[in-house]
Amino acid sequence: MADRLNNVLEWGVGRLDFSSGAVVMGVLNVTPDSFSDGGRFIDTEKAIEHGLKMAAEGAAIIDVGPESSRPGAEAVGAREQIRRAVPVIERLASEAGAVISIDTRDYEVAAAAMEAGAAMLNDITALADERTGQLAAEKKVPVVLMHMQGTPETMQAEPRYDDVVSEVLEYLLERAAKAERLGIPRERIFIDPGIGFGKTLEHNLLLLRNIKRFVETGYRVLVGTSRKGFIGEITHKENPADRIFGTAATVALCAAAGVSVVRVHDVSEMADVVRVVNTVISNIKR
Ligand code: HH2
Numbered sequence: 001m002a003d004r005l006n007n008v009l010e011w012g013v014g015r016l017d018f019s020s021g022a023v024v025m026g027v028l029n030v031t032p033d034s035f036s037d038g039g040r041f042i043d044t045e046k047a048i049e050h051g052l053k054m055a056a057e058g059a060a061i062i063d064v065g066p067e068s069s070r071p072g073a074e075a076v077g078a079r080e081q082i083r084r085a086v087p088v089i090e091r092l093a094s095e096a097g098a099v100i101s102i103d104t105r106d107y108e109v110a111a112a113a114m115e116a117g118a119a120m121l122n123d124i125t126a127l128a129d130e131r132t133g134q135l136a137a138e139k140k141v142p143v144v145l146m147h148m149q150g151t152p153e154t155m156q157a158e159p160r161y162d163d164v165v166s167e168v169l170e171y172l173l174e175r176a177a178k179a180e181r182l183g184i185p186r187e188r189i190f191i192d193p194g195i196g197f198g199k200t201l202e203h204n205l206l207l208l209r210n211i212k213r214f215v216e217t218g219y220r221v222l223v224g225t226s227r228k229g230f231i232g233e234i235t236h237k238e239n240p241a242d243r244i245f246g247t248a249a250t251v252a253l254c255a256a257a258g259v260s261v262v263r264v265h266d267v268s269e270m271a272d273v274v275r276v277v278n279t280v281i282s283n284i285k286r
Helices: 044-056 078-094 107-117 130-139 164-181 202-211 213-215 229-235 244-257 267-285
Strands: 008-011 012-017 025-028 059-065 100-101 121-125 143-146 189-194 219-225 260-263
Touching: 008 219, 012 059, 025 044, 025 189, 044 059, 059 078, 059 219, 078 100, 078 107, 078 219, 100 107, 107 121, 107 260, 121 130, 130 143, 143 164, 143 229, 164 189, 164 202, 164 213, 164 229, 202 213, 202 229, 202 244, 213 219, 244 260, 244 267, 260 267
Parallel strands: 025 059, 025 260, 059 100, 100 121, 121 143, 143 189, 189 219, 219 260
Antiparallel strands: 008 012
16 A cells, blocks of 8 residues: 555646655645734735745645635635635746645635646535535546534534544545545545644544554545644644644654645745655665
């Protein structure tokens, strides 16, 4: 199974090389209210500059997010998301030399982003709108299917599971099977346990502790822990910008466990973490 994952994924408009191990996805939130970088990149030129910087620092993917999904965030209309994201995607798609992904739960936004040059769909609702799955199948692009309990507006109210790992796994396998039925091949499906999306500290820890079980499904795995609240809880860091070392620990654990993509804000630092982990692992294999 490891061999199947340790390869190159190529599609019409993109290419990702997993032969050395995990790759880095850089977060580019073009929002006024994201929990960590809200407001910093709402200006189109600043967003493009930051996207180019992350690509130069080693991000294989730039994930453009026009709507915050932090706990309590309100939904943003498709028109506004398109206005925020499309000019940024157009420039980055032609200049960054990285795969551009669109982080949205709206079909209209996904479609407009694809037109603008996005080559990957990151859907925190795991294709709740079937048209997004059909779009990914038709355009032959990879999709990220994420687990979330509830919606961003309500998800942290009182998350509950009997067995969080089995329930999240079961959900993702069911959504992945659905994606395959819509015509998306296994190799273009990434599953993501959705760290912080309707999860307590203990739920997040159980998911990370058992991340290998996700890798063992044979689907590629993406994990987004970057600067999230649970890291602040463990390290007593209120400010998300002070959670970089805490994030590094989770990125190292994920890369060592065979996760394919780590979604992070601090690309330069996490690219180093991933590079070291990948080198150690590949040296052991030799
Ligand atoms: N986390 C966030 C947003 N999108 N997508 C995937 N696939 N996995 C994640 O863990 C994930 C995600 C939340 O982080 P961020 O984008 O930094 O914040 P905000 O949602 O406030 O914009």
